[in-house]
Amino acid sequence: MIFTMKYYPLVYGHRGFPLEAPENTIPSFLLAREAGAFGVEMDVHMTKDGELVVIHDDKLDRTTTGTGYVSQRTWAEVRQLDAGQKFSERWRGVKVPSLREVLTQVKGVNYYVEVKHGSRFYPGIEERLLEILEETGTKDLTQVISFDLESLSRLRQMDSSLTLGLLTCNDVKHALVLADEIGVNWIQAEFSLLDRELVDMAHGRGYRVATWTVNSEEEVMKAREIGVDSITTDNPRMAIRVLSS
Ligand code: G3P
Numbered sequence: 001m002i003f004t005m006k007y008y009p010l011v012y013g014h015r016g017f018p019l020e021a022p023e024n025t026i027p028s029f030l031l032a033r034e035a036g037a038f039g040v041e042m043d044v045h046m047t048k049d050g051e052l053v054v055i056h057d058d059k060l061d062r063t064t065t066g067t068g069y070v071s072q073r074t075w076a077e078v079r080q081l082d083a084g085q086k087f088s089e090r091w092r093g094v095k096v097p098s099l100r101e102v103l104t105q106v107k108g109v110n111y112y113v114e115v116k117h118g119s120r121f122y123p124g125i126e127e128r129l130l131e132i133l134e135e136t137g138t139k140d141l142t143q144v145i146s147f148d149l150e151s152l153s154r155l156r157q158m159d160s161s162l163t164l165g166l167l168t169c170n171d172v173k174h175a176l177v178l179a180d181e182i183g184v185n186w187i188q189a190e191f192s193l194l195d196r197e198l199v200d201m202a203h204g205r206g207y208r209v210a211t212w213t214v215n216s217e218e219e220v221m222k223a224r225e226i227g228v229d230s231i232t233t234d235n236p237r238m239a240i241r242v243l244s245s
């Protein structure tokens with residue numbers, strides 16, 4: 001982990017800086033870094049030919065000029081698409097990046113890499129992800145996060161030192177039980193689920209606690225008050241300003 005922050009909790013840009021640039025693209029991640037974010041959060045899917053690509057949805061339709069499932073397109077096909085113009089004309093020409101491109105072109109930050117589906121849907125995705133983290137020398141800067149319990153378990157079995165975070169939109173106490181079973185390091189809970197007692201409980205059981213999506217000044221202050229270790233936000237500049245003042 002790169003420790004350069006002057007504020008706490010740590011601030012991660014959710015899909016980069018999606019208020020200012022198209023989500024999950026290189027410019028969006030670079031803007032989050034420029035704003036001073038400790039890290040960037042990104043979502044990963046796999047193409048038909050096994051490339052890990054950074055995009056949120058299963059399908060290409062919402063954020064790109066393409067259509068259909070990422071899993072049914074080759075990397076060459078995804079590469080042709082424009083991932084900027086639906087956000088605004090200013091970003092026309094921006095591409096869907098591969099995970100390798102993000103990890104090699106966006107340096108000086110830490111990474112939350114969200115595996116949207118594990119190997120039941122994308123056979124071999126965990127192996128491929130570990131290879132990319134090793135090859136790009138970014139394993140120590142990365143926390144792999146997922147709602148997919150099987151995927152997290154596979155990753156833990158393959159690598160005992162990888163930092164893992166279990167995402168939950170449900171009962172945090174139950175997530176702690178699952179976290180014990182899988183052997184993750186962090187609990188990442190949707191913001192409305194958390195309070196001081198649950199954060200203390202997670203800390204007491206040896207977990208660090210992250211939360212998303214923290215988008216207003218009031219929420220940033222509340223996140224700090226209840227003691228979370230990291231927030232993921234669409235507006236890293238605002239969050240850093242609030243936490244630095
Ligand atoms: O950081 C976790 C969060 O990103 C999960 O929600 O839908 O934005 O990927 P989503």
Ligand code: CA
Nearest residue numbers: 041042043114
């Ligand atoms: Ca995500």
